[in-house]
Every structure is written in C-alpha cells, then in structure tokens.
Amino acid sequence: xxxxxxxxxxxxxxxxxxxxxxxxxxxxxxxxxxxxxxxxxxxxxxxxxxxxxxxxxxxxxxxxxxxxxxxxxxxxxxxxxxxxxxxxxxxxxxxxxxxxxxxxxxxxxxxxxxxxxxxxxxxxxxxxxxxxxxxxxxxxxxxxxxxxxxxxxxxxxxxxxxxxxxxxxxxxxxxxxxxxxxxxxxxx
Numbered sequence: 001x002x003x004x005x006x007x008x009x010x011x012x013x014x015x016x017x018x019x020x021x022x023x024x025x026x027x028x029x030x031x032x033x034x035x036x037x038x039x040x041x042x043x044x045x046x047x048x049x050x051x052x053x054x055x056x057x058x059x060x061x062x063x064x065x066x067x068x069x070x071x072x073x074x075x076x077x078x079x080x081x082x083x084x085x086x087x088x089x090x091x092x093x094x095x096x097x098x099x100x101x102x103x104x105x106x107x108x109x110x111x112x113x114x115x116x117x118x119x120x121x122x123x124x125x126x127x128x129x130x131x132x133x134x135x136x137x138x139x140x141x142x143x144x145x146x147x148x149x150x151x152x153x154x155x156x157x158x159x160x161x162x163x164x165x166x167x168x169x170x171x172x173x174x175x176x177x178x179x180x181x182x183x184x185x186x187x188x
Contacts, residue, residue, distance in 0.1 A: 023066050026149070030062035033145050068104045069149075072097055078150075086154045093154070094146035098139060 035058045045052045072078070078096030081088040105127060113123025127135065156164045 019070060023063075023070060026066035026069055027062045029149060030065050030145070031058055034058035034062050037141070064108065065101060068101050069097060071104075072100045086151075086158060089154050090147060090151045093150040094143055097146050097150070098143050101142065102139070 035055070038055065038058045042052050077100050078093035081092045106124065109123045109127050110120055113120065152164070159167075
C-alpha cells in the first residue's frame with residue numbers, strides 16, 4: 001500500500017505534462033487563427049480610418065478556448081460516431097465543441113460582467129459582436145476553425161499520432177489502406 005501514493009505521482013506528472021503540451025498546441029493553433037482574424041479586421045477598420053489591433057485579445061482568447069477544449073475532452077464531449085466514416089466524427093465533434101464553447105463563453109462573459117458591475121443582459125449584448133448577424137457569423141467561423149483541429153485529431157486516432165505527424169511534417173508515408181483505396185476508386 002505504501003507504494004501506491006508514490007506510483008501515482010509519476011502518472012499524475014505525466015498526465016499534467018501531456019495536458020500542458022496539449023494546451024500549448026491548441027493555444028498556438030488558435031492564436032494563429034485569431035491573430036489572422038484580428039489582423040484582417042484591423043486592416044478593414046484601418047481602411048475606414050479606425051486604428052485597432054488588439055493582439056492581447058487573440059492571445060487571451062486562444063488560451064481560454066484551448067482550456068475550454070481540454071475541459072470538453074475531459075468530459076468526453078462529441079465522442080459519438082466513432083464507427084462511422086471520419087467525416088461524421090469530425091463534423092459532430094466540431095458542432096458539439098461549438099455548443100460547448102458557446103456555453104462556456106456565455107458563462108465567462110456573465111462572470112466578467114458581474115465583476116465589472118454589469119447586468120447579465122448587458123454582458124450578453126456584447127457576446128459574438130452584439131447583433132444576431134455577428135453572432136451567427138462568429139458561430140460559423142468558430143465551426144470552421146474547429147474542423148481542421150478535430151480532423152487532425154480524428155486522423156491521428158485512425159492512423160496513429162506519430163504516423164500522421166511524420167506524414168504531414170516530416171516525410172510522406174505510404175499506407176496500405178490508402179494504396180488499396182486508390183485501386184478501389186480507379187476501378188470501373
């Protein structure tokens with residue numbers, strides 16, 4: 001029994017290191033996307049004579065959303081459709097996380113509003129830009145941001161994390177399944 005507490009510490013440490021790495025990877029991806037969107041919005045506003053470039057927004061939002069995604073993973077959000085083609089798993093998970101992030105964003109904005117002395121309705125008026133069109137546009141953009149993130153995750157699960165990473169970033173690997181599918185699609 002005395003070995004149990006010490007053996008749980010390395011497992012806990014490994015899990016913590018793994019989660020910090022995931023937080024960094026997801027945050028980096030989201031920062032690149034939010035940074036590009038921030039730069040795009042800044043360019044549009046600058047053409048109208050408005051100088052706006054809040055890089056802090058992109059950084060903070062990427063860290064917060066990355067943490068929301070890790071919480072969602074811990075809660076097993078969007079883990080349906082594993083037996084179906086990957087596209088269904090990717091779409092389902094992207095939509096499920098869109099709903100999760102929207103819910104967490106409402107809670108976050110309500111708490112921030114409460115700290116700053118705003119009412120709940122005043123805090124919600126600023127979510128997603130304020131108008132229904134901006135909220136819909138924000139939801140569509142977030143869904144499109146989630147698609148490649150969860151596509152990478154689903155492909156990684158299907159062919160292996162190391163194989164996918166090597167294929168995308170190091171060298172192309174030949175997969176038996178891919179060769180078989182090429183012949184299946186080319187046959188009459």
